[in-house]
Amino acid sequence: MKPSRTTCRWSASVTGSRGRARCARAGGPCPPSAAWATFLKEKFDGATEVKAESRGARTVLVPLNPQFKPHTEQDLVYMASSPDFCEADPKLGSLGTHGRVCNKTSKAIDGCDLLCCGRGYLTRKVKVVERCKCKFHWCCVVKCKQCERVLDEHVCV
Incomplete structure (x- = not known):
């Protein structure tokens, strides 16, 4: 058996297993x-x-x-x-998670607690320009203004 650096293949053997799954969704069968x-x-x-x-x-x-x-x-x-994806590893093509934007309130993979690998995160203010105060003009034209907003952005240390 020779592991490949660039290819990872997963296969699942379901021989003899039943297709029943526990579903978190209420009502109806699981997709x-x-x-x-x-x-x-x-x-x-x-x-x-x-x-x-x-x-x-x-x-x-x-x-x-x-x-x-x-x-x-x-x-x-x-x-x-599995390699440590928290730290950069050029040989594996992993960039690590230093400097990655994370979601402070998420418990999922994009959450700061998980994504930053326990190193913590910094919060910085960023200015974003968005379309706002859009109006529909007869016929078929929408005109918007450009508005600036300041948001908190969280970045892994």
């Missing part, structure tokens, strides 16, 4: 994309790091941590940990 997302997230959360070992003429994958049970064909395994 197929949500079912797959749930399925893959569960596999990802339970993934085991493995190493290749020679056993006679065969090469087998065994858990890196001997306390873990051997994986099955339905389990997700990996041989190398």
Whole structure:
């Protein structure tokens, strides 16, 4: 098995698994994309790091941590940990998250807590020019003024 620097392929084995998913949405069935997302997230959360070992003429994958049970064909395994995307790594093409704009109130991936990797963020004032006070003139013309607004922008340290 040779890992590629530029290509990462994911495959999911669903042989013998049922297409039922727990959906956060109230009422109605889960859309197929949500079912797959749930399925893959569960596999990802339970993934085991493995190493290749020679056993006679065969090469087998065994858990890196001997306390873990051997994986099955339905389990997700990996041989190398993900790189640290918080710090820049030119060899991997990762720019890191220093200087990235983040969302102070979000708990998602764009949120400052997660995106800034615990380093914190700075808040700065930025001036934006937007179209405003738009009026429709008969027929078929919309005329707007340019308005300036000052916004808070949060940037990872």
